[in-house]
Amino acid sequence: MHIVIGAGVIGASVAYHLARAGAPVTVIDAGRIGGGTSGSSFAWVNSHNKAPRAYHDLNVAGMRAHAALRECFGDAPWWHGGGTVEWESIAPEAYRAKVALLQSWRYTAEWLDHAALHALEPDINLGAVGDAPVAFFPDDGWVDPVVYSHALLTEAKRLGAQVFQHLAVTAIRRQGSRVTGVATADGATHDADVVVNATGRWADQSALPLDLRIPLAPSAGLMLFTPPLAHGVQRVIFSPRVHIRPDGAGRLLICRNDLEVTADAELDRCSPEVTGLLAAAREVLPLLRHVDAEALRVGVRAIPADQFPAVGPSPGTKGYYSVVTHSGVTLAPFLGEAVAEEILNNTVRPELASFRPQRFFS
Ligand SMILES: Cc1cc2nc3c(=O)[nH]c(=O)nc-3n(C[C@H](O)[C@H](O)[C@H](O)COP(=O)(O)OP(=O)(O)OC[C@H]3O[C@@H](n4cnc5c(N)ncnc54)[C@H](O)[C@@H]3O)c2cc1C
Structure with missing residues (x-):
């Protein structure tokens, strides 16, 4: 047994x-x-x-x-493909070198200009992207x-x-x-x-x-969930100050993996962590300008020491x-x-x- x-x-x-x-x-x-x-x-x-x-x-x-x-399963209702669009706040040469290293490890990545990014994700505010190089990773997904x-x-x-x-x-x-x-x-x-x-x-x-x-060194991350929205987001958006993906039935999940909160924090919609994250998301997706988080969740990571x-x-x-x-x-x-x-x-x-x-x- x-x-x-x-x-x-x-x-x-x-x-x-x-x-x-x-x-x-x-x-x-x-x-x-x-x-x-x-x-x-x-x-x-x-x-x-x-x-x-x-x-x-x-x-x-x-x-x-x-x-x-x-x-194996044929029907895998937990899986959502579509890839990731990503840009970072580091110097363009540094980001290009980072993606080139991934490519040299046979990780599929391609470059998108603004028109190609807009064709994939029309809701993204191209002004928020600015001059940053944008990469597309088609094999990524979420579960x-x-x-x-x-x-x-x-x-x-x-x-x-x-x-x-x-x-x-x-x-x-x-x-x-x-x-x-x-x-x-x-x-x-x-x-x-x-x-x-x-x-x-x-x-x-x-x-x-x-x-x-x-031995563990856990940290806690904050996630915001919007109400169902009429949006066209199809994939993970990994931007410098916020990460966004669909979460079913029109909801969006908003997070930032390096934003740490305390595990037992009693956060509400007025907490600075929440308003800051939402402001960053609104910058990337203007359709969020009149939308508040419907739910908040704090997850504790299982991280060995x-x-x-x-x-x-x-x-x-x-x-x-x-x-x-x-x-x-x-x-x-x-x-x-x-x-x-x-x-x-x-x-x-x-x-x-x-x-x-x-x-x-x-
Ligand atoms: C904010 C956040 C963002 C993350 N983002 C990503 C990401 O983008 N991509 C990614 O790959 N991973 C991500 N992770 C990490 C990922 O979610 C975790 O690594 C994964 O869920 C851990 O799964 P698990 O089964 O080990 O733990 P859990 O899902 O916690 O399962 C452990 C289970 O053990 C049970 N248990 C504990 N003690 C006992 C006991 N004494 N008796 C019986 N049952 C017990 C608990 O009830 C629990 O259900 C993220 C995590 C967080 C918090």
């Missing part, structure tokens, strides 16, 4: 691939499917600012795995993470997996150096050959023994495997497949070599 703790994009992906390979799986989540960070994410699938090369390549593997998964998690867990259940929601894991059970299962809040115990920690931002919680926790994914066993312990990462929406389908393969076949995936949890314990 394999127990996966956590039913966000990561836990759902691991459970799906374990179940697909014929392994018995139980998924246990303290809340609802996708109710953690996965439910409060910008969810952009990309590999733009992902240095060093090994991390960039991991994200590209995530993008490819998204494409393979779509082929509805809760729809994704639900679809993968539904398929896992069809293949025999069990999924428990609103049931917290309260302890990891061990015999000597081997993890043997978990205890849950209802007083039950569950035996397992392998326990997978996919608890994201909670991967350092006290329910886990000290040597099985992943050195910013990079922590994927693999913990040193000195058998039967326990962690999968904790930022950029988890991009990485989830690849990590799900690679982790299931490592667990079931006892293999070592070279793509994961730089990202082992061991680095935190040596």
Whole structure:
């Protein structure tokens, strides 16, 4: 038996691939499917600012795995392609060099002049773009993470997996150096050959023994959601002061990945963080001038202490495997497949070599 703790994009992906390979799986989540960070994410699938090369390549593997998964499911209602249009506030030569480096790594990118940008995204105020070079990345997209998690867990259940929601894991059970299962809040115990920690931002919680926790450096991001609007935005708009994408039924999601707020901040529409973000969005999309945010959401990122994914066993312990990462929406389908393969076949995936949890314990 394999127990996966956590039913966000990561836990759902691991459970799906374990179940697909014929392994018995139980998924246990303290809340609802996708109710953690996965439910409060910008969810952009990309590999733009992902240095060093090994991390960039991991994200590209995530993008490819998204494409393979779509082929597998046929109907993939969680996926939205269309690419990204991007310009930055750095010097034009620096931005051109950055895109050229991505291209040299075989990341598809093309340059857009104002006419081409207008043809793709007619609602963008070209005055806000100014003289900045604009790049188009056609292979990027974004995901509805809760729809994704639900679809993968539904398929896992069809293949025999069990999924428990609103049931917290309260302890990891061990015999000597081997993890043997978990205890849950209802007083039950569950035996397992392998326990997978996919608890994201909670991967350092006290329910886990000290040597099985992943040290985290979480940060929180603010997202604004508009009411349904008559707009033509089709893709991710990544501009210097604001990032915008559609969020279904005419809504737009407005965010800025380097704008950090406190996780328990009680923000409202008058908070400077909110008004500042909305002002930046109005500059890029004038159609927002008379529109206020309908909802605000603060998401807490699942970031291991050195910013990079922590994927693999913990040193000195058998039967326990962690999968904790930022950029988890991009990485989830690849990590799900690679982790299931490592667990079931006892293999070592070279793509994961730089990202082992061991680095935190040596
Ligand atoms: C503002 C913001 C913007 C982001 N933008 C992007 C982006 O553009 N692109 C991208 O790829 N990524 C992005 N991310 C990151 C991405 O969303 C996360 O990496 C990903 O959602 C993490 O998924 P997860 O499954 O690991 O965690 P979660 O979705 O948090 O799932 C963990 C689950 O574990 C459960 N759990 C915790 N403890 C227990 C317990 N004791 N017992 C049982 N269950 C437990 C929780 O209930 C939760 O459901 C963003 C994140 C934020 C916050």
